[in-house]
Amino acid sequence: MEATASARYLRGSAQKARLVVDLIRGKDVNQALAILRFTKKRAASSIEKCMRSAIANANEAAEKANISIDPDDLWVRTAFVDRGPTKNRRRVRPAPQGRAYREQRHFCHVTISLSNDAKPAAKGSTPEAEAKPAKLAESKRRKRGGAVAAPRAKRATPKAPETTEAQETTAAEKPAAKKASKKKAKTEE
Numbered sequence: 001m002e003a004t005a006s007a008r009y010l011r012g013s014a015q016k017a018r019l020v021v022d023l024i025r026g027k028d029v030n031q032a033l034a035i036l037r038f039t040k041k042r043a044a045s046s047i048e049k050c051m052r053s054a055i056a057n058a059n060e061a062a063e064k065a066n067i068s069i070d071p072d073d074l075w076v077r078t079a080f081v082d083r084g085p086t087k088n089r090r091r092v093r094p095a096p097q098g099r100a101y102r103e104q105r106h107f108c109h110v111t112i113s114l115s116n117d118a119k120p121a122a123k124g125s126t127p128e129a130e131a132k133p134a135k136l137a138e139s140k141r142r143k144r145g146g147a148v149a150a151p152r153a154k155r156a157t158p159k160a161p162e163t164t165e166a167q168e169t170t171a172a173e174k175p176a177a178k179k180a181s182k183k184k185a186k187t188e189e
Contacts, residue, residue, distance in 0.1 A: 001069060002077065003058030006111040007050040010043065014083040014108040017043040021079045021110065029055060029074040029114065047110055051076075054112045069116055077115040084108050 010017065020043045024032035029051070036048040055071055062069040084107030093101045 001058065001062060001065070001067065001117075002113055002115045003054055003061050003074075004111065004113045005050050005054035005057050006109060007046060007053070008109045009084055009107045010046045010110060011105070012043050012046075012108060013106040014081045016041065017047065017081040017108045017110060020044050020047050021081050021112075024051070024076050025079045026119075027076055028072075029076070030072060032076050043108075047112075050110050050112050054114045058114050058116070073116045074114045075116075075119060076112060078111075078113040080111055082109040082111070 020036070020039055020041050023035050023039065024047075027035065033048065033051060036044045036051060055074065058069060058074055059071065086104040086106055089105035089107065091103050091105060093103055095101045
């Protein structure tokens with residue numbers, strides 16, 4: 001069974017009321033009322049009134065259908081806030097150097113729908129999807145490797161195999177031989 005209540009023309013912007021409504025969407029009624037009671041937002045009190053109205057509507061609809069429902073079994077199925085009109089709520093505030101700033105005071109419309117049906121399973125509730133958060137938590141616990149974990153290790157130059165004196169002389173003679181061959185090529189031209 002579903003029951004809906006809407007509160008129209010509430011003072012305050014829809015954007016600010018959505019911050020409160022997002023807190024209660026999908027929660028049990030008792031938990032949602034507790035959240036609304038202790039939320040330090042101005043829109044919370046009027047949204048709480050709308051929630052209590054939806055609970056009363058659910059009880060009334062159940063009595064008319066000759067069904068008994070427990071209000072503790074209800075949960076917030078949908079909750080949304082629409083923008084209301086700003087007509088006749090435009091004000092002018094004084095500004096520096098004789099100017100004026102126009103401001104619009106906002107209205108909003110809140111709609112809350114409650115249900116006592118079983119909550120649908122979350123999307124992706126397969127065992128693979130449940131394993132992903134575990135892997136993510138495990139990877140966060142691990143220390144990071146690479147350059148972040150420790151300062152750079154000093155690079156050791158690779159040791160060349162020991163060479164004999166004959167090899168060293170031939171290595172030293174090679175650049176001299178190249179220079180000599182270049183000189184010969186220039187003189188021949």
